[in-house]
Amino acid sequence: MENNKILLVDGMALLFRGFFATAFRGNFMKTSEGIPTNGIYQFLRYFLDAVDTYEPSHVICCWDMGSKTFRNEIYPPYKGNREAPPEELVPQFDLIKEVVEAFNIPNIGLENYEADDCIGTLARMYQDNHEVIILTGDQDMLQLVDQNINVSIMRKGQGNYELFTIDNFFEKKGIHPHQIVDMKALMGDSADNYPGVKGIGEKTAIRLMKEHHSIEGLLANMEQLTKGIRTKLETDLEMLHLSRKLAEIKCDVPVYCELETARKRFERTKIEPKLESLEFKNLDRMFAETVK
Incomplete structure (x- = not known):
């Protein structure tokens, strides 16, 4: 072909x-x-x-x-x-x-x-x-x-x-392409007007992705997180999941x-x-x- x-x-x-x-x-x-x-x-x-x-x-x-x-x-x-x-x-x-x-x-x-x-x-x-x-x-x-x-x-x-x-992606971004959605779910997107988890910005989101690989990995290891991050996640858990749906590009339309x-x-x-x-x-x- x-x-x-x-x-x-x-x-x-x-x-x-x-x-x-x-x-x-x-x-x-x-x-x-x-x-x-x-x-x-x-x-x-x-x-x-x-x-x-x-x-x-x-x-x-x-x-x-x-x-x-x-x-x-x-x-x-x-x-x-x-x-x-x-x-x-x-x-x-x-x-x-x-x-x-x-x-x-x-x-x-x-x-x-x-x-x-x-x-x-x-x-x-x-x-x-x-x-x-x-x-x-x-x-x-x-x-x-x-x-x-x-x-x-x-x-x-x-x-x-x-x-x-x-x-070249990992070298440029420090995370993998499939982690971008979870990163955006954590940090939100002011241009698209959804908040993600209040108090978590891009740097923290990237660090959490590097350490825990995904939102599932993050939530499964809550006891390893600092009290501050854990509280933020617990407070905005529903918005985290919603933000992930908003951030993900649908590839089956x-x-x-x-x-x-x-x-x-x-x-x-x-x-x-x-x-x-x-x-x-x-x-x-x-x-x-x-x-x-």
């Missing part, structure tokens, strides 16, 4: 990142009809650079579908601290999917689940026979690192990636993508009219090597 290299793109992460990277200067880029396009333009720059860097044979783009998911059902405040997206970004949500489609790339998303869940499910689906690279800015995805599943975290600036693999539909085949004749309709200039420079 052909060994493919599949790039799974976290569409939301790239679009938001692209939007804010350009919007802070008040540079919204608008079409002559007044439609803002800055997020889309920057998304493309990130995306084409990653394609150039990793040279995938297949590309799939995953999206959130609406702001509420099953996580809100089990914990209503989940992500409740997030402000509504800026009005200049809103029209770009649908437009970016049309642009992605013009590149012959499948857009995948599922009501009630996050893009992360779709990415996790597809990564697991493909990992036995192919190499998978997840492109994101979201550290939560690190829990997916596995045999044949690498996570490329976008760092500041363009073309700056940190690639996490099964071979009902999404599917026929690999052949994701084979990288960028056709200038299809892409250019779409980008011209958004009045993008400098396309030749942007495409350089990526689109022949």
Whole structure:
């Protein structure tokens, strides 16, 4: 069987990142009809650079579908601290999917689940026979690192990636990928608005994972813990278990993508009219090597 290299793109992460990277200067880029396009333009720059860097044979783009998911059902405040997206970004949500489609790339998303869940499910689906690279800015995805599943975290600036693999993960993080969920359950996540165990931060969470390997290991050895840590765990035991459910990316959601539909085949004749309709200039420079 052909060994493919599949790039799974976290569409939301790239679009938001692209939007804010350009919007802070008040540079919204608008079409002559007044439609803002800055997020889309920057998304493309990130995306084409990653394609150039990793040279995938297949590309799939995953999206959130609406702001509420099953996580809100089990914990209503989940992500409740997030402000509504800026009005200049809103029209770009649908437009970016049309642009992605013009590149012959499948857009995948599922009501009630996050893009992360779709990415996790597809990564697991493909990992036995192919190499998978997840492109994101979201550290939560690190829990997916596995045999044949690498996570490329976008760092500041363009073309700056940190690639996490099964071979370098422990050296970089001090724990294993499967321990990330338990670590997050202990320390909580202020960006996603769940508290974990009050009073336990990242350093303590990592130390507890190193010493006890998992939440089960931790709870089985309560008598070995300091009184302070034991009290914190006992006080927030219910929230600890709930936080673990919130932190874990679901890798068994009902999404599917026929690999052949994701084979990288960028056709200038299809892409250019779409980008011209958004009045993008400098396309030749942007495409350089990526689109022949």
